[in-house]
Amino acid sequence: MPSSTNSTSSAKDASPPPESTKRSAKSTAGASGRTKKRARLTVGEDETTQVTSLEDRYRLPLADADAFYVPDFVDGATAQEWHDELLKLEEWYRPTLKVYGKSVTQSRKIAAFSTDPELEVKYSGHPVDMHHDYPPLLRKIQDMVEEKLGVKFNHAFLNLYEDGKIYIGNHRDNRENRVIASLSLGAPRTFVLTHDSPPPKAAEPASDDESASSSSAKTALLYSHRFTLAPGSLVIMQCATQQRWKHAIPKEPKVKDSRISITFRQLVF
């Protein structure tokens, strides 16, 4: 099993290198002359500050991050029902990726939906097969997530991990994703979050200053975090999280069941 620091993707497994999850960004006039909006890569600091209304008890204790874990957004049985229903979608496909200049087919299937008919998203240099007719269940789930978090999303990106051999390499998502909320359905999988820098060496507390020592222990923030994503759980990453942290779902050959994640995104364009 890859450790939290080396779970990068490889060409062999056709999972995306970090670049492939970049959603690039500009406005273009299509052949029809209709302007297509692409989410921007350059996002001002003030534009990244839209935040969810989550309570602090869900906050992950990570350094330089604004990330949350809600373990029980819905119960496991509901999560499995939603998984089984979404598995039947016709929109699933295996995207083509560019890996070291070669075209390869990704083993992880994806399906992409946008509430904005003009929004385009690129994935590893290729336009994503974007659908604008939301399946009723996906619309219902997005409404529930928006209600819980107090933000609106314009893009839902689904990943299908058919079993533990399917994974997503260590990557960061672009800052144009001001808020990403990822809902886990089906099999539990491990999630690994890794800060770009190693933890700073703890300042040696003065031997006679016990109060300083105990308060720094209380506020110690993590520089890597590995935990199981329960079915029905939500991970929320917002604000500066993508700037300093990468995340991955490593291979877990023992996992035989399927997992779907829906990443709800709010793209800036």
Ligand SMILES: O=C(O)CCC(=O)C(=O)O
């Ligand atoms: O499956 C997940 O929970 C994470 C997916 C992810 O990181 C992505 O789509 O960028």
Ligand SMILES: [Fe+2]
């Ligand atoms: Fe991601």
